[in-house]
Each structure stands twice: as C-alpha cells, then as structure tokens.
Amino acid sequence: MNTQEALKIASLLVEEWVWTTETERPEPNRLDVKLTKLDDFIPIVVGLRVQRLGYLSAITGLDLGPEVGELEVLYHFCTAAAVVTLRLRVPRDNPSVPSLCSIIPSAEPFERELREMFGVDVDKHPNPIHIYLPDDWPVDTYPLRKDFEQGTVSTAVRRGVKHDGKENNG
Amino acid sequence: MMEKKIMDETFTVPIGPQHPALKEPSHFRITVDGEIVTNAVVRLGYAHRGIEKAVEGRNWIQNLYMLERICGICSHIHATAYCLGVEQLAGVEVPPRAQAIRVLTAELERIHSHFLWVGVAAHEAGFDTLFMYIWRDRETVMDLLETLSGNRVNYSVNILGGVKFDINEEQADAIRKGLDYLEERTNHYLDVVSNDAMFLQRTSGIGVMTRNQAEVLGTVGPTARASNVARDVRVEAPYGAYFDYPANIVLEERGDLTARFVVRIKELFESYRLIRLILDTLPSGDLETRMPRRIKEGETVCRVEAPRGELFYFIKSNGTDMPERIKIRTPTICNMTSVVKLVIGHQLADVPMILVGIDPCFSCNDRMVILDRSDGYKQQWTWEALRQHGIDYYHEQHS
C-alpha cells in the first residue's frame, strides 16, 4: 500500500464511521483526526486495524498548559510514509483514555509511559505499573506536565538518600 | 544440577536491572517451570534521564547536543531525525551535498552498530572467538568515522541546516579501502553464522516469530525484517538523500535467530553499496544553509531508520527559540514487547539469546540474575553465569 492510498482509505474510514470529527492535513503525508467523542475512539482504531493501517508507531502526550486545562493524547499510526494521527482531548484533572492493549498488544509500554509521564489514567490497562520512573516516585507528580519544575524531586530525594542494605529485587 | 533442584516448582527469576548493555537497562521477571519459561514481565527505566523534559528548557541548538547523547551507539541517527524535523518546521532546504554526507555517516554508523551487535551476540552464544574477530574488524569502521569527524562515538556531524565537515578525495579513498577489507570479512562472517554447526545449534529454530506475530507485536527494524515484514523507513518513506540513493530492503523468511543474524549481515552489504555510490556521485555545493533562531509554530513527525529500526520523533514548536515538546520513540521499546512474548515456552538458557536477538542497544554484558525462591532461598546469578548456564546446557544436550 502506498502513501496516498493509505491516506485515502483512512480519510474515507473517518468520514464514514465517525461524524463528529474534524480532519486536517498539516503536511502532505499526514492526516490529523480530532476526535471530539471518546466513544468513537475504539471503533476507529479497530477500523484502522481491519484496513491494515494499524501499525501504532507511538503515543504522544501533550500538555496544553494549566490555563487551557486540557491534555492532548496523540496516537500515530504509520503506513508507508503516511502518518494518521488520532487526537484525543482529556481534562487536566482526572484524565482518562481507554486502553488499546486488547487490539494492539504493542501499545502496552506506550500507555504505561503516558500514564506515568502525564498522569493520564489508562482504563483497563493489563499492567498499570511504572515503566521508566522509580517505584518510589512521588504520587501525583508527572514530570512531563508543564507545571512540573526541574530539580524539585531530585534534590528532595538526594537529601534523603539512605541505603538500608535490604535486598530488593526491584 | 539446577534442573534437579527446581524440577517441580515454579519460580520467578528476576533478571536485571543491572544491565550495562542496554540503552534502556531493563528488568525482567521471568517465571519458569523447571527450565521452561512460562511468563515474563519487563520493567524499564534504569537509564531514564528525563531527556524529554530537559529539551523543553534548552534552545534548539543546545538540544542537538543533548539528543545526540541519547544513545552512544546510534548518536548520529538521533541528531539526524531531530535536524530533519526542525528543518521541516522551519521550511529550510538543506543542500544536497550535506544530505548525502548525512546518509553516508548514517550508513557507516549502521556498519559499526551491526558489527558490534554480531560480536556481542556471538559472545552470548559462547562463541568468543567470533566476538574478538568481529570487534577487531569493527575498529576499521571506527577509524573511518574518526578520520571523517575526529570522534569515535559522538561524531557531531549534524548541525541545524547542514553538516559540519566535508569529505575530500583522500578520505574517500580511505573509506573505499576500508570497505573493501570489511566486505571481504563480512563474506566470511556470513558463512560462519549460516554454516557453523555449533553456532546454528544456538540460533536455528530459536525465538521463531512468524510474519503475523511480528506485525501484531509491532516489531521494527531488522527484527521485523527477519520475519519477512517489509518495514524499513529508508524504503517505504525515504528521507534526506535516500530519494537519490534508494536503499534495497533485505528480508528473511524464517524468523528465527539465524534469520536475524543473516538479515543484519546482509544489510552490511547494502550499506557498503550505498556508501560507494555516494562517494562516487557526491553532489557538489554548500554544506549548510542559514537557520532562523526561532522556529515557526507548528508540529511535525519525523521518522528515520536507525540501525535497530524505526526511530520516531514528534516535534512541536511554539514559535520561540525553545521547543514546546519533543517526543522520542526508540526502536528498542517496540521490540521489547516481542521479547516478552517470545521467551514464553523457551528454555531459560535461551533467554539471553532471544533478548540479544532484537539488538536492545547492547554494548557490554554483565548483569545480575537473582533466583528468588518462595522458601526464602536466594541465589545471585550474574548475567555471565546465566550465559554460562546456557552454554553448558547446550554442551550437555549435544554431547
């Protein structure tokens, strides 16, 4: 499948299945789909998968800042040079998106990263534990949010460095 | 002796996290029933330095140096992905000579990375002779990179809007000569990995991933291509000078460890061909163009083919001299899912080989394995010991 075919199929799919979306073509090889309803998300992913456009390349989190009060989650699906991006907006307090793991197994690490870096709760994630951050990372501190300040966590921990000599396998 | 002790129990064997070799040193919890692996869970982040946050506080030029230090093995390709993305956002056209030099360095880097991997994988299989030979030959390509850039590891070839140095005729000749030597050696290594009976016992039929599995698990790079999945960004979405110097895709059908060796070694020939072609037809012209200090507001997606697979960059600019957000998705994390699924049903002794099979940015190999038994009995294993266990296991099997 070449790039133009992939983009055509994806935009047809979006138009047919979901009505409440805005699509955009920011670059010739990209199709941005803004989903306004969270319920449309899973069906459209299944649709992409069925059309063999379902290679999930990455999940990007974006913090639009405390003044907007929203986070944006971007799902990038790549086929040839085409990049189809599904954009979800979630509120900054208590954000939640459905898990894709049952449809796309490789989404698991990406969703774990999204969860700990932005505090976006991933509904029905099979293994919701830390992936990059240490287990003793303070709760409700999400490093990639805009209001997280560099250095605050690190110094606090360093002052409290104490090795108790206990075995821990983590 | 291990087998007798643990015959009728199920254990969890935590492997890692001390793993100097990985860009993302990882921790595996592997559940075994006797010798057979029944489950595996991965935990990453021992090398998590918080780069994605740090780049938001530095300007576009400083970030180039930061991102080059994400990985010491594929430093050039990270910088290339970043430069391509930023240039796209700024709407700057990079001169063809600079594009060609970028691709040339990327292919030299691929050679060094694949050599490194074949060596380390041979070491894991207990074939240290091959490891030493390959690393001796790898110094040839390190010398070439040093003659070009003055550095062995972080070459700093890229700058925003172009490259830093030119290639003269003398250097081109040195590269051609080096490639002739390497090509001859590579033929020999291809023969070894596909015909050596002892080596095949460790690789043939181990960690088999069918084409369908490879697609569903979202593998990238040589790991996917060894399972006949045609996923190579250089071919399907060419960038930079790959429009003028198209790469050919290398595919294997079997999907086992042997196929992963063969794919990577065959890719070396492709790299030699590309480099020779670039040297013979290097376009003339400038090396750089002027870049604005502030980058226009916008978002872009940039995908490049790193030695380990597809590298994904998402760059968002807010119109200032600092990026709003840079998302980096490295190939190892995609392939890590496949390891977790693949090891199930295999011998514990094969775990090191399957992990190495995806090339998880290996550079050295020593790491702790702790055997944790429900009765409180604890035994510490080094990665070395697990590797030795693998070697001994196969010795017993085939003696």
Added chain:
Amino acid sequence: MTQNLLQDTIQRLKTWARINSPWVLHFNSGSCNGCDIEILATLTPRYDLERFGIKLMGSPRHADVLLCTGAVTRQARDRLVRIYEQMHDPKFVVAIGACALSGGVFRGCYNVMDGIDQVIPVHAYIPGCPPRPEAIIDGVVKLLSSLSIPTAKVETQPSTDGRIETKECSL
C-alpha cells in the same frame, strides 16, 4: 618485630598480586552506552587491556575495580550502592566519562544524581564524552601505579577474640 616483618611481606605480596591482576566490573548507571562500548573496545584485540592482567568480571564479588559510567539515575542508585557494598575490600572505583564525573549534559535533570561521587567514593576520574580507549587504559594504569607506591598502610588492631585483624587503607 618478626610479626611486623611477616605482615609487611604479606602486604607487599598482596599489593604485587593486586597490581598484576586487577579484575574489573563494569556498571552502567544510566549512561548513553557511548562510554560502555569504548570500555568494551579496550578489552578487544586492538587495545587489549588484558595485557595488564585486567579481566572483565561478571560478579561484583570477584572484582577489585568498579568501572562506572553514567550520571546515576534514581533507579540505578540503589543498585550502584549495593554493588559497591558487595565488592571486597580493598576496592577502587573509576568514574568514566563526563556524565559519571559531573552529570555531563544531563546535569540537573529530574532523574539523575549528577555523578558517581554523589553516591559512592571515587578513586579515579577519566573525562571525555566518551573517553577514547587510550584514555581509559591510561586512567586504569595510573590507578594501578598509584597502588604500587609503598604507602599501603597496615593498621593492626587486636580484636575481641584475640585474632589480629588487618585493615588496609591504601589510597
């Protein structure tokens, strides 16, 4: 007097043995791999660190020298301390690369500790991003030659059960 002579001889013998076959352990505390591949390159035929009797070990319990790279991430910190504690005395730590010295480009990031010496004592520093294999060899050889200076003190103190414990404080 005789005992002192004996101890002195043993000490000399130990130092001699130590200098001629230091076993090293390599630990990556969150580096970019650049230093690690250079350490590995020093062990391979071109640079051949083994001609100094230096051998790479897999277990901290066998090692005399810890070659440490990386800026020490929060997660690797406990590991690093544990490995250091598992090594036998006398033990030496070599910090390799800009990150290991001071945090390098990652200084100030939320997940790093800004250098090995923030966590464990370091005996030799090898700068560079990454240091060349020659620099690594030079650093390790300098560490070894500093051992040969006969300042390796022997402190003796009688313990409770009458046995004599020796405690070396070289370096």
